[in-house]
Amino acid sequence: MRESRDSTYVVYDGPPLTSRGRYAWRVRVRDGAGATSDWSAPAEFEMGLLTTEDWSADWIAHVVPDLVSEPEDLRPSRKSPALRRRFNLSAVPKRARLYITALGVYEAFVNGARVGEERLAPGxxxxxxxxxxxxxxxxxxxxxxxxxLAVRLGDGWYAGRIGPWGVHRYGDGPALLCQLEVHLPSGEPLTIASDDRWMARESGTWLHDLQLGERTDLRAEPAGWNAAGFDDSGWSPVSMRASPGSRLVAARDDGIRVVETLPAKSVRAAEPDRHLVDLGANGAGVVRLRTTARPGQHIVIRHAEALDSNGELYVENLRGAEQQDEFTLANTGPVTLEPQLTFHGFRYAEISGVDGALDASSVESRVLSSATRLVGSFTCSDPRVEQLQRNIVTSLRANFISVPTDCPQRNERLGWTADLQIFAPTALFNADLTNMVAKWLDDMVDAQLPPARTRTSRQLPPAGRAPGTPRGAMPASSYRGCCTSSPATFACSSACMRRCTATCASSKPTRRMATALAAATATGSAWGRALTRRSSARPTSRTSPTCSGASRRS
Incomplete structure (x- = not known):
């Protein structure tokens, strides 16, 4: 038993933690008068895989020979690979754990059922x-x-487009690492790991990019490929891939999930087979469309945050991010269409190719975010201030997608440090983001170069990678003016932190940001209330509103 004066962030002080270990704990509290509560009901937690030796799996991928000689930007995109592994169990298992990750993003299935609720994992x-x-x-x-056990892979941040610099910033194709550990009633352990016994083929998804969107030909999608009983005799053995040599760590936060489903607010027919849909609020996510399909039907969904003066989608601000999903349908009958390997920033959607009138009840916005649990509340007598608070939460959710970003829509979506330095107290007041922010600070530390690789913008060549920077680094032109010789102007994205100098990393703004984030994590509620009072102290109306706010942590 351990006693502590702290009510949160109490450091573990039990027996040494081991891989796969299961531990129980309970708590009681003592008030200022010395009265002690009863013990809480026991709670449990389970450890993951703590060392490299715990992994028996190998990295695997589906490699299609590329004989195209055109420049990389002109080559056709590679289809999303589908991988599967059949196995038999002598009995219903007593316990089973799936440990899984990918270079890229993955969607996992066991016997046709999707595993977990996360999107765009592993982040x-x-x-x-x-x-x-x-x-x-x-x-x-x-x-x-x-x-x-079946898995579909996508390019994600690993091989897809990041910022305005194109594809393959880290690698040229997705790969899978996973192991399913099964404990049978007899006590016999069984491990199904990613190895050379897996089979693979291309899926019907021929584009799977975070900026461009997801394009799928359902006629080329093998029906039931992720379920037992499917005949994969025509599939190819997977290719073994060299380990990237990176540390494998358990995810800290809940990942990216669907945090809200917004019904369409209105639908307007622009042409007989083209409709403009207002989803009511900007956000990051995807459209879910329910319709009646016919073979060969081609449905296109485009996304934007605003309409232009003609009432059409305003897309000039998107720059190179097309934000366009396409589906070519295979069968006749009801179908639900929802991309899984991309996300968009939008309020409005243009849907083309649907037969007949489009009913508003058949269109929804599936809002995605890493801010999965709201913990702050705010009430006010002024509806305008309450709307401001709702806008804050909407923007917060849209810009916490694995990393805190500057925008969810155009071809940028990067983790600028100055943005979070300012917004961290407000974000932590409204949502439980402690673990995500801690993960992102680890990202920053990981991406810094050692002192021997220090460079400033004045030392960079006019284009291409700076001398000595590793494969996957951003072009020099992308971070000129970002990492400068003046620490006072320091402002870097998590994507370009790989080029940050030791001078930048130890600069006063950087240290101040880390200190601010740590303080906000510990006292987010107080900071949030203070900021709320300051912002509401100058209302636009002449009558001062009555406001109250609270933030809770479990």
């Missing part, structure tokens, strides 16, 4: 240094007899 890190993995309880998805 964005400096893949050369650290890769997150997720752990899932697969026990209820397994059964006696034939089973299948």
């Amino acid at each position: 964005w890190t400096d893949y050369h240094t650290r890769i997150q993995y997720q752990t899932f309880d697969a026990t209820p998805l397994l059964r006696e007899g034939e089973n299948v």
